Amino acid sequence: DTAVSQTPKYLVTQMGNDKSIKCEQNLGHDTMYWYKQDSKKFLKIMFSYNNKELIINETVPNRFSPKSPDKAHLNLHINSLELGDSAVYFCASSQVSGLGTGELFFGEGSRLTVL
């Protein structure tokens, strides 16, 4: 029973197109994240939602729009795709407490290739 699942696993698309990635967690966590891992393997946070409320929005182009319909789901929509958007996008969740974010549970990633 997958804890954090994201779909699709692979996307190949042309520049200028719009695409979405979906994420669901069944851990009961209240916080979800989108991270981007580039070709150099750096994982950088993009967004974080806590109970459907946006709490972290790093300097990400506004072509990227996250949506959280409920605390178990966090989707990422990308408009007008550019070559530089090619990367692996990871969804993660955690249970925030007084000790901080706690351990993050990651999905398997969605590899986006923009041609």
Added chain:
Amino acid sequence: EDQVTQSPEALRLQEGESSSLNCSYTVSGLRGLFWYRQDPGKGPEFLFTLYSAGEEKEKERLKATLTKKESFLHITAPKPEDSATYLCAVQAIGYNKLIFGAGTRLAVHP
């Protein structure tokens, strides 16, 4: 600016050859330091959290330690199945996000 630097970038070991991976960090106030393992084509998998200097955590052949400026991941008598990329991340006080280093790619050969 909060920053995490890992070294070496890549490490090749023979099976049974112990070694250490380094994670140096600069953070305004450390809430926690995290170690993750990432296998090719997979998401990072949590290993340890360390909260204060002097703290140590162990799991099988792995042992993580923490000082005020760096953390070490010691691998004792590694096996080929320990081959992976090991990622270090820090959380600063007041921020609900992890800042990751670029990772160390470990290859253990029989």
